[in-house]
Amino acid sequence: MKKPARQSIVASFGLLSQTASESDSESMRPDAGLENFTTPTPRVPAGVIGATQRTLSDIREERDRLQAIVDAGAGGIVELDSNIIDPSPFPDRLPDDDDAGFQEFKRSLAEDGQRIPVQVRRHPERPERYQIVYGHRRVRAARELGIAVKAIVRDLDDGELVVSQGLENASRQDLSWVERAVFARRMESAGIRARDIRGALSIDDAELAKMRSVWRTLPDDVIIAIGRAPKIGRPRWLELAAELAKAPSQIVVARETLSADKVRAEPSDIRFQMVLSAVSGAKAPLEKPTFDLMASDGQSVGKAMFGNREIRLKVEAHSANEFASFFRSELPELMKRFEASRRGR
Structure with a gap:
């Protein structure tokens, strides 16, 4: 007798992200970095993915148990040397534009201590080390401060780790569109099925197709x-x-x-x-300044630059406010003349 198909962990994650209460603790929200984004993505064998299958109730129980550990601030939490913790092999973050936010975060951690533990697993190839499931910023801050990291150690294989991040991503609002697309590619490269990727990120097939068109074109x-x-x-x-x-x-x-x-x-x-x-615009780049804006007394007001897709006006500081006011007032009449010239062609 053929056994009924079981729902994969990724699909369960997607369902859970839709039904979980919006009051879920912020402590379960990752803030992953992307220090090693270029790390080659290992392909997860089909047997490994199959081994990650669980029921929705199992996932609920595990989340509840971990939340209880965090709330209690005790059992299950260990302190690890931050220097023996490596990034996730499936990064989901692109680098930030500046370091100001992180420096403020590090200062807060130094003053108030680490309130929320990170999640890690033992490194599959180097048992003396760990890999981050979530909490990259906390680990980085602790390393720079030279202090230990409070962590919950989970027993996860590659498939479970990548879809665990998918669950977290489904409820995160601060990931940019391209970061979500990059993480979808990471899951696909790991052998995760398309329907499970859609469930993990709460997207439909059309959206996944658009993501693919970007990551398959842009290196x-x-x-x-x-x-x-x-x-x-x-x-x-x-x-x-x-x-x-x-x-x-x-x-x-x-x-x-x-x-x-x-x-x-x-x-x-x-x-x-x-x-x-x-x-x-590479075939027809913006031209160099071609028209000097000169007042009747010979004083330079600015320059006009014309390209195939844009026009730029660069106005001297001494005339900027006055010229801007004049230009705004003249635009309606200028548009009328433009439309008249189009009709007269």
Whole structure:
């Protein structure tokens, strides 16, 4: 007699993320980093994935048990040397734009101590070390402060670890779109089924297809160099992927743009915009200033620059406010003249 199919842990995670109470403790929320994003992703054998199957009640019981441990602040929590804890082999974070937030977090940890334990598993190849399930920032802060880390040690194989992160991701609101896409790729590379990836991240098949179109077109190093880009949503990433799909050689342009020191110093949202502009406008780049804005007395007011997709006005500081006010007032009439010229063609 054929046994009925059992629901995989990832699908169960997806269901749990939809039904769990919104009052779940913030202590179960990861703040994973991406120090080793380029670590090669091991492929999980089908047997390993099958071994991760559990029932929904099992997952509920484990979460409740871990939450009780955290609330009690006692049994099950150990102190580990932060120097023997490695990042997860399946990172889900891209680097932050600046370090200010982390430095504040580290200062708080130094003053108030670690209130919430991290979760780790024993390193599968180096039993004297551990790997993070969640809590990357806490481990990094403790390492820099030279203090031990409070942790809960879990017995997880690769499949369980990656889908555990999927569960956490499903309830996190601060992951950018591209970070979610990158993590979906990580799960797919680990052999997780598409339906389980959709359940883990609470997305549909169409959304997963859009994510695939981005990660299959943009190389890892380009995505990493751009960064989190929290203000850049799916449409813009799809636009960039479409530009590179039309002209794959433009990936060289993207890499060259991102290698410039002045670009690396910009926030990730700006880096994205600069790459998109470079890739889409490479055949007809913005021209050099072609029109000097001169007052009747010969004083320079600014410069006008014209490109195939944009016009830039750079106004001198002494005239900026006055010129901006004048330009705003003239725009309605200018648009009327523009429309009239179009009709007259």
